[in-house]
Amino acid sequence: MPLLKVEQISAGYGDETVVNDLSFHVNRGEIVSLLGPSGCGKTTALRAIAGFEPISSGQILIAKRIVSSPEMTVPPEKRSIGMVFQDYALFPHLTIADNIAFGLRKKPAVDRRVQVEHLLDATGLQGMGQRYPHELSGGQQQRVALARALAPRPTLLLMDEPFSNLDVELRERLSMEVRDILKSEGISGILVTHDQHEAFAMSDKVGVMRDGTILQWDTPFNLYHEPNHRFVADFIGQGRFIAGTVKTPETFDTELGELRGNRSCTEHIGNQVEVLIRPDDLVPDNNGDIEAVVKDKAFKGAEILYTLELPTGTRLLSLFPSHNDHHMGDTVRVRLNAEHLICFPAGNRP
Incomplete structure (x- = not known):
């Protein structure tokens, strides 16, 4: 059953249409990627799903509830989603534990502590809860950003080029670790990337985008071996x-x-x-x-x-x-x- 349904949405800035008649869906527990070159509309699509950008046509549904349409937009904090950004966006004055617990302020102290310890363990950051972001490596900071996004137990995690600031070896290793964490936590995910190796390593399905629309939505295997469009054949592999x-x-x-x-x-x-x-x-x-x-x-x-x-x-x-x-x-x-x-x-x- 689809957790997320994106139905024929269009979005843009001013007179420029960046996303055009875009449709796809994400099942519960599934990890997908929007893959394409810079300017193809993948980040705008992700921001529309998050509730940061309005849409001019179509609709977005999460768990059968309409969260975006031309007439209304449900605020991001009411969509039960988490988001991991390219620049980590950690709070430098807070400890790692406090960064992770930031979205749990309304929970009892005991529940906050249990959830933080669970995520420190799940992301390989055991014993680092009292450190500060500047004391960690780039890969460790990205794990903190992931743990913070997962702390409120979102149904859907959105990731916008989350590994692009890391070196190739760390990027490949961390992308597999993130996939394992999402699968073990039962959380669906959408990754936006221009790196096909990253998309293939993490995703059950990948949508190759150009000019604001998806040319092919398929498994990594089929995108490589059976591209349905000349652009896909050139872009993949x-x-x-x-x-x-x-x-x-x-x-x-x-x-x-x-x-x-x-x-x-x-x-x-x-x-x-x-x-x-x-x-x-x-x-x-x-x-x-x-x-x-x-x-x-x-x-x-x-x-x-x-x-x-x-x-x-x-x-x-x-x-x-x-x-x-x-x-x-x-x-x-x-x-x-x-x-x-x-x-x-x-x-x-x-």
């Missing part, structure tokens, strides 16, 4: 396109030979298309039927991402195990191992 001609609804003629897709192509037989090839679709194989020249390489630890040039001049990406260390100009052999092949009309740029 890495990949290159090769030219093809539709032979049947499931097959294409390309410079790599006849390729078969896992779903029907909407283009008519004979039409020119572009077929998406991901780096993990090209597998190193000494007996492979595709010969290519190494033009670039990027070491990624367990893997190396190679840019390979075909005899035709087309360049594709391929992931090799890191012990397959080739040099620029080396000739390698690969084979296509693509279970998911998606095509888009030729020249249909995002």
Whole structure:
């Protein structure tokens, strides 16, 4: 059953529409992300859900109750939501325990103390309750901000680029920790981010946004392997396109030979298309039927991402195990191992 329903909302500033006819829903216990480039409307959508921005059309419901419409807006503090901001927004003059307890001022002292200790433990901040924010690292401060948002036991947690000020390793680790905490507490969450790795690591569903609307609302797996829009295919993951001609609804003629897709192509037989090839679709194989020249390489630890040039001049990406260390100009052999092949009309740029 949906906890949150966003139904065809529009919002903006002055004469500029930033969110346009946006719809999605979040089930109880589900974590979702709004993912997209800067200026796509994801933060405005989050602020409308929080009650910080009015909407000009549509409606927002939380637990079946209308909280936003063009005629009315329920104040943020009456929506049973928590919010974690990019800049943490901690009170520097309060201890960590007092920061966490800030939203519990109307609760009995015993209940406040029990809840604070529970959240200190849940967020890995045991023994730090009497410290002040400036005495903690950035990752620890973000945990405090999370604990403070969770303290009143909201039904929904909103997170606006909460990890963007952290280094990559800490960002990845903390995003997984936050997911575990939300799941264990049974709290639904919405993450706004431009980082697809962060969105994929945390979320059950992800909405890829552009120009104020969602182009695809799907699982991370489907967004990567079965993008329904050329922009989504370009924005998610890495990949290159090769030219093809539709032979049947499931097959294409390309410079790599006849390729078969896992779903029907909407283009008519004979039409020119572009077929998406991901780096993990090209597998190193000494007996492979595709010969290519190494033009670039990027070491990624367990893997190396190679840019390979075909005899035709087309360049594709391929992931090799890191012990397959080739040099620029080396000739390698690969084979296509693509279970998911998606095509888009030729020249249909995002």
